[in-house]
Amino acid sequence: MTEIPASVLEVHRRLKEAGFKAYLVGGCVRDRVLGKQPKDFDLATSARPEEVQRVFKKVIPTGIQHGTVTVIASGVHVEVTTFRTEGDYVDGRRPEKVEFHSDVEADLSRRDFTINAMAEDPITGERVDPFGGEADLKRHLVRCVRDPLERFGEDGLRCLRAVRFATVLAFDIEPATEAAIAPRLPVFRKVAMERVRDELLKIIVSPHVARGLELLTRVGLTREIFGFEQLDAAAIARTPPQVELRLAVLFRSAGECQVDRLKLPSAQTQRVRELFARRPPAERDDVTLRRWLSEVGLDLAGDLCRLDAAELDLGRFEKAPLSTKDLALDGAEIMKTLQTSPGPVVGKASRFLLDQVLQRPELNTPQELRALLLNWRP
């Protein structure tokens, strides 16, 4: 069972004592149902922002016009948001004004996916789940709350968030939800790159990045975000889960460095550019290496070697014949073919055969190897 911080419980208790409704909502409820420790805990309440301010002495008006204040309880910051829905969406961007409500269901109905649209009473454990979020968690499905075409039309970022949650949780996107992404790509185009980037980077550093990139491409988002579609998802997945390293491999595998589009902090952009453009030297003698290190520095050099390793993909040789033990002919069969008895020639013959199959692995069949032996002069 996951633990709820004492500060969150205290804020919840005081809101209830003051006569308001209060629930854990969103990602923390999802994570708790999954048995994962949430990163942060969001509380939603029927109390209006001014009422929250009255209940607690210390509050920070974080996003007060959207109903969010930060309460400081026992020195810890806890975000409290008034139950709300969003006014009309203009142009697929976030709406300017919000409407406050006294029921949690209204608040849940504005959320993006069923798995993110649950509330929980942290004391009684009572759960409010009007859209079947728990069932979708069990079925490993990312499904829009209500009509997907409408929801993606309100906020184009949700298209990318669907892929983000499917990636991070290793879930599928429910078919109607997935089918609604392509028709809403024009709305996605209007979303600020800063919001896109934050979601994208969660996909990029995920252990399931290969699945994420495959989904992104399937729904048309790879092209929207990067301007290309061909990339080596397996190479990216082999790269250590660090933003700059994985982006560099992504752009290398696409053959073009489109990092500027992502509007990353300039130091990060610069790093990706360098990782994209440079390679370790072919020669590995000390003099060459010292000159290289003096040029690029130890830190960048280390990352460039890591990228080299990721791109090498040694894993694909796992099934290839790599030692004499892997040959399709064993010692006895070699002797039989050569009509000889045990002696140094047998070892010599198997080393010859190994060298042949290292050059052409498809030759590793008894017939081919026998033919090679019959033409071989020891």
Ligand code: ATP
């Ligand atoms: P994480 O653990 O990765 O932070 P999260 O579920 O907390 O996941 P956030 O992006 O922090 O995700 O959003 C918090 C909650 O707010 C979500 O669970 C969802 O209910 C709601 N939400 C966030 N962004 C949107 C959006 N664009 N449209 C609708 N609801 C949203």
Ligand code: MG
């Ligand atoms: Mg969150």
